Amino acid sequence: MAPTRSSIDARLPAYLQLRDRLAARIASGEWGPGDALPSENVLSREHQLSVGTVRRATQQLVDEGLLERRQGAGTFLRKPAFDATLFRFFQMLSEDGSAPSIPQSSLVSRALVTAPAAVGEVLGTDRVLRIDRVRSLADRPILAEEIYVSADRFAGFESIPESALGPLLYPVYFDRFGILVARAVDDLRFGHAPEASAQLLGIASGDPVAVIERTAFAPDGTAVEWRVARGDAKRFRYRSHIS
Amino acid sequence: MAPTRSSIDARLPAYLQLRDRLAARIASGEWGPGDALPSENVLSREHQLSVGTVRRATQQLVDEGLLERRQGAGTFLRKPAFDATLFRFFQMLSEDGSAPSIPQSSLVSRALVTAPAAVGEVLGTDRVLRIDRVRSLADRPILAEEIYVSADRFAGFESIPESALGPLLYPVYFDRFGILVARAVDDLRFGHAPEASAQLLGIASGDPVAVIERTAFAPDGTAVEWRVARGDAKRFRYRSHIS
DNA sequence: GTCAACTACTTCTATATAGAAGTAGTTGAC
DNA sequence: GTCAACTACTTCTATATAGAAGTAGTTGAC
Numbered sequence: 001m002a003p004t005r006s007s008i009d010a011r012l013p014a015y016l017q018l019r020d021r022l023a024a025r026i027a028s029g030e031w032g033p034g035d036a037l038p039s040e041n042v043l044s045r046e047h048q049l050s051v052g053t054v055r056r057a058t059q060q061l062v063d064e065g066l067l068e069r070r071q072g073a074g075t076f077l078r079k080p081a082f083d084a085t086l087f088r089f090f091q092m093l094s095e096d097g098s099a100p101s102i103p104q105s106s107l108v109s110r111a112l113v114t115a116p117a118a119v120g121e122v123l124g125t126d127r128v129l130r131i132d133r134v135r136s137l138a139d140r141p142i143l144a145e146e147i148y149v150s151a152d153r154f155a156g157f158e159s160i161p162e163s164a165l166g167p168l169l170y171p172v173y174f175d176r177f178g179i180l181v182a183r184a185v186d187d188l189r190f191g192h193a194p195e196a197s198a199q200l201l202g203i204a205s206g207d208p209v210a211v212i213e214r215t216a217f218a219p220d221g222t223a224v225e226w227r228v229a230r231g232d233a234k235r236f237r238y239r240s241h242i243s
Numbered sequence: 244m245a246p247t248r249s250s251i252d253a254r255l256p257a258y259l260q261l262r263d264r265l266a267a268r269i270a271s272g273e274w275g276p277g278d279a280l281p282s283e284n285v286l287s288r289e290h291q292l293s294v295g296t297v298r299r300a301t302q303q304l305v306d307e308g309l310l311e312r313r314q315g316a317g318t319f320l321r322k323p324a325f326d327a328t329l330f331r332f333f334q335m336l337s338e339d340g341s342a343p344s345i346p347q348s349s350l351v352s353r354a355l356v357t358a359p360a361a362v363g364e365v366l367g368t369d370r371v372l373r374i375d376r377v378r379s380l381a382d383r384p385i386l387a388e389e390i391y392v393s394a395d396r397f398a399g400f401e402s403i404p405e406s407a408l409g410p411l412l413y414p415v416y417f418d419r420f421g422i423l424v425a426r427a428v429d430d431l432r433f434g435h436a437p438e439a440s441a442q443l444l445g446i447a448s449g450d451p452v453a454v455i456e457r458t459a460f461a462p463d464g465t466a467v468e469w470r471v472a473r474g475d476a477k478r479f480r481y482r483s484h485i486s
Numbered sequence: 487g488t489c490a491a492c493t494a495c496t497t498c499t500a501t502a503t504a505g506a507a508g509t510a511g512t513t514g515a516c
Numbered sequence: 517g518t519c520a521a522c523t524a525c526t527t528c529t530a531t532a533t534a535g536a537a538g539t540a541g542t543t544g545a546c
Contacts, residue, residue, distance in 0.1 A: 013529060039496060050531045055497085071497045072538030188481040190433065190453065208451060208476070210433065233451070233476075238431040240483040256499060282526060293501045298527085314527045315508030 018057035033079035105167045108132035119148045127151040134200045144200040147227040184216040197230045208233035261300035276322030348410045351375035362391045370394040387443040390470040425462040440473045451476035
């Protein structure tokens with residue numbers, strides 16, 4: 001859908017072509033997060049378009065969450081506000097339902113594996129990297145995660161030192177691989193803890209757990225990651241905003 | 244936030260004032276779902292605004308989901324596509340995870356009651372109507388619901404014949420009371436079936452259930468409805484789209 | 487040094503205008 | 517009667533222009 005490299009479709013209206021051109025320049029890393037883009041006047045001169053058309057193109061990117069405007073100051077490349085937006089990707093509340101906080105993560109293992117059939121189909125390849133993690137809140141394990149990403153798309157991930165992996169993976173995807181997670185689908189159900197998860201969670205094998213299966217997508221619609229997380233059913237909280 | 248009656252703020256830019264004026268006319272029922280609004284030219288003449296400004300106002304309402312444009316044909320009041328959008332408000336999948344379908348509903352009881360404290364706070368009144376329902380899929384009960392709405396805002400709801408209540412309540416809110424549910428927040432957790440729910444669901448009292456607490460909001464941000472639904476944990480599926 | 491005024495920007499609102507693109511019903515040749 | 521052409525609309529794209537509103541750094545009076 002959204003061209004990431006060249007390939008601007010000349011049949012598209014001018015404002016969409018400019019949007020694509022700008023999106024490509026952003027993807028290429030020409031500007032860092034927080035940098036200002038050229039002003040509307042400059043862009044309009046550079047691309048031989050009226051300011052109105054330029055504004056329409058940038059507005060698109062604002063709507064898509066890539067840019068940010070500040071009247072009088074400029075139009076800026078948005079730093080993906082992971083600390084804020086990622087709450088929406090990690091929607092477990094703390095036990096008492098109070099304000100959510102980002103849980104700590106500890107890596108259990110990383111390995112290049114052949115994807116399970118269903119995962120391979122979603123990611124479009126069966127050469128995948130599997131990451132196992134435990135997430136804890138106040139030193140208490142709350143989620144055991146199994147994460148799969150394409151080994152090609154994330155080449156070199158396995159050699160990133162654990163110390164460089166923060167509590168959140170999506171900023172790593174963005175900073176190290178330029179891959180932005182734009183949306184995700186969570187599927188929830190209840191189940192029973194398999195042995196491995198039970199151990200990580202400190203519960204008994206077969207105890208009731210919440211199971212969250214998530215597929216995360218890039219802005220262009222391709223699946224970036226598939227994961228399944230399990231947590232003690234007794235302490236599980238999940239919030240979903242619907243609109 | 245969004246004025247529903249008069250009270251157009253003259254300090255707002257013209258396009259927002261027009262948006263508010265149109266929103267008020269829509270809320271007043273001047274046009275039915277599917278009706279065409281006056282054309283951009285007519286609106287621009289009527290309101291002494293340029294077509295560009297008119298387009299900006301209507302575009303807002305398109306973005307808010309109230310209008311729909313069809314090039315060459317007109318701009319239309321959107322019929323709230325409850326059959327489609329309401330999936331997003333009822334996100335349980337069928338047992339096998341296949342395509343969701345709208346479950347049947349049967350009314351258990353309706354009564355004017357004093358709201359439980361937490362509910363009263365959310366709805367802003369403790370004079371509420373309580374509706375109890377059971378939702379079934381293929382004649383099998385899957386959810387027991389307790390629903391609360393403001394008795395004032397929904398005056399007369401208790402006398403709507405049951406036959407006029409379809410499987411979905413939000414269209415009733417819209418058609419009979421002009422109240423559009425624009426977004427909602429679901430809070431999920433696990434629990435155990437209280438006696439009343441267990442009976443409705445055909446499970447044993449104390450059996451594990453999924454508990455979904457929902458607060459539904461009108462476009463102006465006020466809470467319209469609060470409900471809690473319980474379903475057999477074994478058969479529970481929930482899908483959440485995050486962006 | 488303080489800080490108000492100024493300057494040179496920026497984005498934002500609004501207008502008027504021209505023509506492209508699309509729709510839906512009517513006209514009229516056959 | 518069929519159906520292509522036409523007509524009178526509609527929304528949509530794009531331009532040029534003017535000035536308002538807001539920002540951020542500099543200048544200069546005190």
